[in-house]
Amino acid sequence: MTPKKASVFQRALFLGFLCLQFFSMSPSSDVVLVQLDKLQAAKLSPDLLADIKGLQELQSSWIAEIPRSLLTTLSGRGVACGVLDEAPAGKAYFLVFTPQPGQADILKKFGNAIVLEERTCLFWSGAEEARDILPSYFEIKRLSLEDGIPLSFEKIRPKGRLPERLEIPRAAADPLISQMVSQVSKANLTNYISNLQNFQTRYASTANCESSGTYLYNYFTQLGLACEYDPFSFSQSGYSSRNVVATILGKTSPDREVIICAHYDSYSNQKMTLAPGADDNGSGTAAVMEIARIFAGQAFDFTLKFICFSAEEWGLYGSQHYARTAKNQGEKIIGVINMDMVAFTDRLPPDLEVYVNSRSEWLAGRYIQAANTYAPLRMEEVIDASADWSDHSSFWDEDYSALCSIEEASDRNPYYHKTTDTLDKLNMDFAVSVTKASLAAAAELAQPIGTLAAPTGLQAHSQISSSLFSSIKTVYLGWNVSPGSINGYNIYRSTTSHSGYHKVNSALVSQTSFVDRYLSPDVFYYYVVTAVDAQGRESNYSTEVRDDEDNKKTYS
Amino acid sequence: MMKTIKKHIPEPSSFFILIFLGMSLLFQATLCSQTAGGTPRFAISAAAGIFRPGQGSFRGLYGSTQVPLHVQIQFRFLKGWAVFAGFRYAEASGKTLIVGPQYVEESHTIKFSMSSIRLGVQYSLAAGRVRLFVGAGASYNLYKEKWEDAGLSTEGKRTGLLADAGAEYLFSRWFSIFIRGEYSTIPTGQGAALEKKVDLGGIEGVIGISFKF
Numbered sequence: 001m002t003p004k005k006a007s008v009f010q011r012a013l014f015l016g017f018l019c020l021q022f023f024s025m026s027p028s029s030d031v032v033l034v035q036l037d038k039l040q041a042a043k044l045s046p047d048l049l050a051d052i053k054g055l056q057e058l059q060s061s062w063i064a065e066i067p068r069s070l071l072t073t074l075s076g077r078g079v080a081c082g083v084l085d086e087a088p089a090g091k092a093y094f095l096v097f098t099p100q101p102g103q104a105d106i107l108k109k110f111g112n113a114i115v116l117e118e119r120t121c122l123f124w125s126g127a128e129e130a131r132d133i134l135p136s137y138f139e140i141k142r143l144s145l146e147d148g149i150p151l152s153f154e155k156i157r158p159k160g161r162l163p164e165r166l167e168i169p170r171a172a173a174d175p176l177i178s179q180m181v182s183q184v185s186k187a188n189l190t191n192y193i194s195n196l197q198n199f200q201t202r203y204a205s206t207a208n209c210e211s212s213g214t215y216l217y218n219y220f221t222q223l224g225l226a227c228e229y230d231p232f233s234f235s236q237s238g239y240s241s242r243n244v245v246a247t248i249l250g251k252t253s254p255d256r257e258v259i260i261c262a263h264y265d266s267y268s269n270q271k272m273t274l275a276p277g278a279d280d281n282g283s284g285t286a287a288v289m290e291i292a293r294i295f296a297g298q299a300f301d302f303t304l305k306f307i308c309f310s311a312e313e314w315g316l317y318g319s320q321h322y323a324r325t326a327k328n329q330g331e332k333i334i335g336v337i338n339m340d341m342v343a344f345t346d347r348l349p350p351d352l353e354v355y356v357n358s359r360s361e362w363l364a365g366r367y368i369q370a371a372n373t374y375a376p377l378r379m380e381e382v383i384d385a386s387a388d389w390s391d392h393s394s395f396w397d398e399d400y401s402a403l404c405s406i407e408e409a410s411d412r413n414p415y416y417h418k419t420t421d422t423l424d425k426l427n428m429d430f431a432v433s434v435t436k437a438s439l440a441a442a443a444e445l446a447q448p449i450g451t452l453a454a455p456t457g458l459q460a461h462s463q464i465s466s467s468l469f470s471s472i473k474t475v476y477l478g479w480n481v482s483p484g485s486i487n488g489y490n491i492y493r494s495t496t497s498h499s500g501y502h503k504v505n506s507a508l509v510s511q512t513s514f515v516d517r518y519l520s521p522d523v524f525y526y527y528v529v530t531a532v533d534a535q536g537r538e539s540n541y542s543t544e545v546r547d548d549e550d551n552k553k554t555y556s
Numbered sequence: 557m558m559k560t561i562k563k564h565i566p567e568p569s570s571f572f573i574l575i576f577l578g579m580s581l582l583f584q585a586t587l588c589s590q591t592a593g594g595t596p597r598f599a600i601s602a603a604a605g606i607f608r609p610g611q612g613s614f615r616g617l618y619g620s621t622q623v624p625l626h627v628q629i630q631f632r633f634l635k636g637w638a639v640f641a642g643f644r645y646a647e648a649s650g651k652t653l654i655v656g657p658q659y660v661e662e663s664h665t666i667k668f669s670m671s672s673i674r675l676g677v678q679y680s681l682a683a684g685r686v687r688l689f690v691g692a693g694a695s696y697n698l699y700k701e702k703w704e705d706a707g708l709s710t711e712g713k714r715t716g717l718l719a720d721a722g723a724e725y726l727f728s729r730w731f732s733i734f735i736r737g738e739y740s741t742i743p744t745g746q747g748a749a750l751e752k753k754v755d756l757g758g759i760e761g762v763i764g765i766s767f768k769f
Contacts, residue, residue, distance in 0.1 A: 461659035463656065465652040468668065469710035518708075521655075
């Protein structure tokens with residue numbers, strides 16, 4: 001090789017090396033993390049939406065992962081699309097809820113932070129766990145990049161408290177539920193919180209947290225409930241912990257579940273040694289324990305699950321694991337009642353806030369109505385899809401209906417995430433009221449079985465008849481004959497799942513079938529059936545069915 | 557529950573502009589006829605035909621063919637050129653169709669009717685007793701569909717376009733028979749589960765008689 005050729009060869013080699021360095025250092029990747037405006041994205045075609053991997057729904061926007069090539073297309077369609085991170089692979093993202101708006105600057109001292117909404121920020125610092133590095137007063141939720149959520153734009157509505165003080169007329173009380181509500185014991189609740197506080201810390205990843213899980217397991221088992229651990233691992237360090245799940249199997253439709261839950265792990269500025277977490281969330285856990293005690297031995301139409309989640313304080317890891325598994329296994333969860341901090345108040349009378357997203361509004365309605373009927377207390381319903389700071393949010397992500405009941409003063413609880421969050425700071429009368437309200441709502445959803453059995457085997461088929469300019473939906477219902485001396489059946493219909501039922505039949509239906517005609521083809525209808533005996537007593541609702549529930553089974 | 561639905565579609569003002577233009581043309585033609593002599597300039601005709609809707613959903617509901625009735629008045633304003641104004645009426649009965657999964661074989665009796673006012677221009681070529689013609693025009697259509705057992709009813713008013721071609725045989729100076737083939741389109745912009753946007757047009761074969769004066 002001549003010296004000239006050798007020089008050219010060396011230069012080419014050097015250039016090649018430089019190119020290699022450039023591409024290996026380039027932060028660009030095939031996908032980017034973006035924030036999409038909900039209202040604008042709702043107008044996108046299904047083809048485009050299929051390319052967008054939803055990660056987190058917020059009140060007015062979606063956090064999503066999209067192919068880089070889609071950025072130009074979205075911009076061309078007028079969809080506001082803010083790029084949050086150009087290279088999301090390998091990073092651990094967290095939603096961080098700041099106590100006050102405009103605290104992103106504090107977060108930026110610890111890593112990258114972008115304000116998503118008023119008090120919601122996206123935070124990441126490489127692959128580090130936010131809980132390991134952020135101050136204790138921030139609430140966090142891990143944002144998983146693994147499983148996408150189908151983008152949903154149903155019922156986009158502004159965040160709000162509706163109305164300021166809900167006035168729902170009292171419904172007729174079920175004596176069975178009244179009797180159960182009356183059993184809620186202040187002494188028991190106090191005792192449970194005291195026991196939980198005595199573990200010193202329940203910070204997930206500590207041995208004490210696992211011991212408190214074992215305490216809960218033993219408690220549920222002693223009540224005679226079927227109980228199991230739901231183990232999972234979390235964080236880059238590979239910690240493991242366990243949710244504790246106790247079950248009362250439903251008698252009529254065991255495949256439908258009502259979940260009452262709370263997280264039992266705790267956190268403080270001395271998390272490894274002292275995190276009593278009496279209010280956060282010994283109070284919620286104690287309420288779950290007390291409701292389980294009262295429900296044990298009772299028979300319900302639907303299955304009841306009492307779940308104590310772990311690693312909530314790390315970013316909702318426990319509930320994310322549970323909800324995702326439930327979704328993958330096709331579990332039919334009617335509703336989730338999550339209690340998180342339900343015993344502190346700095347004013348009297350205390351207020352309870354009930355947080356829901358728009359898809360769970362019906363559940364808040366049922367909760368508030370049940371509370372008004374059996375255990376009145378001051379409540380506010382808050383519709384806010386960005387309220388992702390507790391375990392209910394993991395169920396929202398999987399498209400289940402869930403609510404979170406929480407003390408109104410939670411933002412101002414001076415002992416929040418501190419070693420001083422102890423039993424002596426709590427208002428146990430308030431804890432009793434919340435426990436009663438949650439018990440009543442759970443009982444109404446799961447339906448304690450009275451003297452008359454609810455009809456079973458309800459099936460619905462629907463078909464649409466059309467002319468040139470009009471179409472109607474006809475729904476054909478059928479169910480099994482109820483045992484005993486039954487005078488007839490009532491059929492109830494609603495356009496909202498699990499709430500707002502109206503009786504369809506004018507007289508008792510003597511057959512076990514019913515045809516509901518002249519319905520709008522653009523609306524889904526939900527049906528339940530009750531049995532009525534000779535004394536005029538009416539059974540619980542049957543399992544709810546959607547009008548086309550059995551179409552697929554018949555025609556597939 | 558959906559019991560009675562009545563849909564009224566706003567009347568298109570453009571059609572009245574067409575009517576105004578047509579009337580002006582006829583008025584001008586009448587003035588011309590007063591000064592002309594010889595062959596008759598006016599003709600009045602009655603006809604019946606077989607109409608085949610263009611959309612399959614329309615045929616599926618009301619059958620492949622309908623029998624419309626026509627009356628028409630025509631004025632020849634230049635050699636070979638004429639304007640016409642006419643009225644068409646058609647009605648049909650049918651059964652609703654199931655869209656999507658069918659659980660029970662069940663249908664509802666439905667009735668459809670449409671009245672149309674039509675204006676247009678025609679050009680003809682005469683060869684002895686035979687005259688061939690082509691024409692084009694616009695129509696203003698009032699339609700109604702009713703579910704006999706459900707109280708559902710939809711009414712609408714829409715303009716459309718039409719084109720025709722045919723042949724006429726003159727038995728005498730005053731009397732002739734004719735056949736005519738016609739294509740029409742009447743987009744309604746409305747629809748239901750079966751068809752999102754219904755077009756009430758189609759093709760039509762007509763036979764009729766004509767008196768000239």
